[in-house]
Amino acid sequence: MTADTSSAAPPTAARPQIPLVLGAVLLIYLGQMTLNPIIAPLSREVGLAEWQVGVTISAAALMIVLTSQFWGRRSQSWGRKPVLAAAFALAIVTMILFAWLAWLGMTGAITGVALFLLFVLFRGIGFGAAISAVPPTAQAYIADVTTDETARVKGMAGVGAVQGIAMVGGSVIGGLLSAFGLITPLIAVPVLLLPGLVLIAVRLRREPRHELIQTPARVGPFDPRVWPFLLAGFGMFTALGFIQVITGFIVQDRLGLDAQATGLVTGGALLAAGVGMILAQAVIVPRSGWAPPTLLRVGGAIAFGGFLLLILDSGPVPLFAAILLIGLGLGIAMPGYTAGPTLLVTREEQGGLAGLLSATTGLTFVIAPTAGTALYGVWAPLPVTTGAVIMAVITVFVFVHPRFQRLPANSDGTSIEA
Structure with missing residues (x-):
């Protein structure tokens, strides 16, 4: 069944927010990305092994897998405001507890298994459950208030663009604040999140009851309309997951840095990825006019080139250039992954689809970070090489699968060319 995209618009004259x-x-x-530059050196400061960091990140991803569809559908039945407010409140509480835990770990008050389990509880389960509510809520809302392919792609690119801005901002904040001690960025995170909670509580409109969908429809992962997009996104984010957590280890080991310098330089590397993502989603995607399949093809090919360059251990410049290319490529591909299937489902299915897209992305980080850190312990280039192979396979897939040759017709009768 092909959805008429005109049905995606809610019956309201209110200006979209x-x-x-x-x-x-x-x-x-921004709260999440502020942690990224310091998570590797922090783990070593408190005595956790690389694989324990991977398990912590995987626990957060598992929460995204388990709860994204729930949040996506609840955003349509409860409304966006209560879902986002609950997510921010939970994030603030868990990050305050995580900062306190890190301080206890650095002072030696908590060590070993207890420290590891609490890392998983606060940073993994608690913060993961909070983050899992936000992207599907935003994506379902954008799908709800846009009625054509161009507006849909631009809206979904906006989600990716602000994630890129957060990557840049978080890299700068986390990297710079780490110069004052690794605990400082942890304290900054709940301070950053509090204005978001206030903004949602004060400014975000609550939808009238007649605009809510009391029983949002589920979308299955094997639905023929969406599974090729899910597979493409799964592969791309799996490749990214193999390197995201180990970036700090790569920086520290290749460049021979101490813990605080690693936080600063890793922040710079993640800044490069964020710049690539912003360039892709704020400039290239809106101006290109490319349909979702083309975005997936071009972005996948560019990201693959970045992975190949990252395999080489040839100094800081190629390392930063590789991460920039990966951010640029995935930044181009992401709106194709998120916008493409929304053009094929009904309004009642948008919340479930948004949750499914987020769950698919989260699923990649259940296994990939743990596998990436484990493989890094075996041989440093191995996780990067694995990511490059996966990216190559997915890029070929989006070039040859029939779903990406031509999407069904728009509501105005024109075909969506790949």
């Missing part, structure tokens, strides 16, 4: 919803995405990801 897309910028406000994107602001919520920005702030929640």
